[in-house]
Amino acid sequence: xxxxxxxxxxEFMKYNKITTGxxxxxxxxxxxxxxxxxxxxxxxxxxxTEIQVAFNKxxxxxxxxxxxxxxxxxxxxxxxxxxxxxxxxxxxxxxxGDAGYQSAKKIEGALKNTFGEKExxxxxxxxxxxxxxxxxxxxxxxSLLYAGIGLLIYIWWRFELSxxxxxxxxxxxxxxxxxxxxxxxxxxxxxxxxxxLLTIVGFSLNDTIxxxxxxxxxxxxxxxxxxxxxxxxxxxxxxLNRTILTSFTVFVTVLCLFLLGGSVIHNFAFALIxxxxxxxxxxxxxxxxxxLLFNRNKK
Numbered sequence: 001x002x003x004x005x006x007x008x009x010x011e012f013m014k015y016n017k018i019t020t021g022x023x024x025x026x027x028x029x030x031x032x033x034x035x036x037x038x039x040x041x042x043x044x045x046x047x048x049t050e051i052q053v054a055f056n057k058x059x060x061x062x063x064x065x066x067x068x069x070x071x072x073x074x075x076x077x078x079x080x081x082x083x084x085x086x087x088x089x090x091x092x093x094x095x096x097g098d099a100g101y102q103s104a105k106k107i108e109g110a111l112k113n114t115f116g117e118k119e120x121x122x123x124x125x126x127x128x129x130x131x132x133x134x135x136x137x138x139x140x141x142x143s144l145l146y147a148g149i150g151l152l153i154y155i156w157w158r159f160e161l162s163x164x165x166x167x168x169x170x171x172x173x174x175x176x177x178x179x180x181x182x183x184x185x186x187x188x189x190x191x192x193x194x195x196x197l198l199t200i201v202g203f204s205l206n207d208t209i210x211x212x213x214x215x216x217x218x219x220x221x222x223x224x225x226x227x228x229x230x231x232x233x234x235x236x237x238x239x240l241n242r243t244i245l246t247s248f249t250v251f252v253t254v255l256c257l258f259l260l261g262g263s264v265i266h267n268f269a270f271a272l273i274x275x276x277x278x279x280x281x282x283x284x285x286x287x288x289x290x291x292l293l294f295n296r297n298k299k
Contacts, residue, residue, distance in 0.1 A: 010236070013229040013230075019281075020285075027176055031180065038183065039179070049126070050090060151205055165291075174204050177274065193268060200279060214238055
């Protein structure tokens with residue numbers, strides 16, 4: 001199935017300056033948001049008690065907070081989980097252990113007294129201690145770091161250093177953009193999001209290596225002195241049909257998960273949607289220009 005006409009040639013590298021400017025601006029916004037607004041860590045990384053509650057009728061966040069106020073839980077985090085409805089919430093408090101268990105019971109009782117026993121459905125209660133959450137946060141960070149180092153070494157061995165740096169630059173771009181959008185939107189980061197980030201790294205790298213392989217093949221076929229930018233334009237154009245088909249099918253799948261998969265995997269699917277879009281962009285407009293920068297004088 002060919003969506004792109006065979007033999008088409010698009011001069012992607014001609015737009016390097018424009019795409020670099022766009023990337024710098026967007027990355028700056030994401031980094032500023034991460035540093036200023038911070039990240040909304042889930043219970044996996046922040047510790048405490050988390051209660052998932054659903055109502056049989058539409059309920060507003062302010063109504064839930066008002067029901068908890070007499071118990072002294074004014075500082076509790078109340079997050080709506082509904083995508084198309086407003087009747088499911090996550091309630092998080094900083095209490096742990098036995099105190100967290102007692103808090104969950106008190107919150108359940110207060111909600112049933114306020115909204116009616118049959119109107120409240122407690123779907124789950126999770127408790128994570130501060131020591132465990134700190135360990136999970138550290139391991140989540142190191143999992144991304146070790147993955148990046150391993151990929152750097154692998155691509156260096158398979159291609160050369162400039163290609164390795166270009167691929168890692170694209171992966172760092174994708175991770176920063178995804179985490180930055182989580183910061184901008186206030187979405188929760190938990191272990192499932194870390195899993196999504198690792199998936200994004202693998203997906204983006206696969207697309208990058210496909211193009212780098214085609215670049216290497218085209219370089220071997222050349223007999224005349226041709227600029228590396230032209231070779232990369234040819235390589236990206238030749239693999240464009242495969243990139244569109246692969247990325248589009250993955251995008252449709254994760255979009256269905258996002259819209260229909262329910263609140264449990266909502267953030268996971270959101271991260272994958274951002275990662276798929278960012279991965280295609282970074283493969284063409286981040287990885288290749290970085291390689292060109294390292295080899296700008298080579299023919």
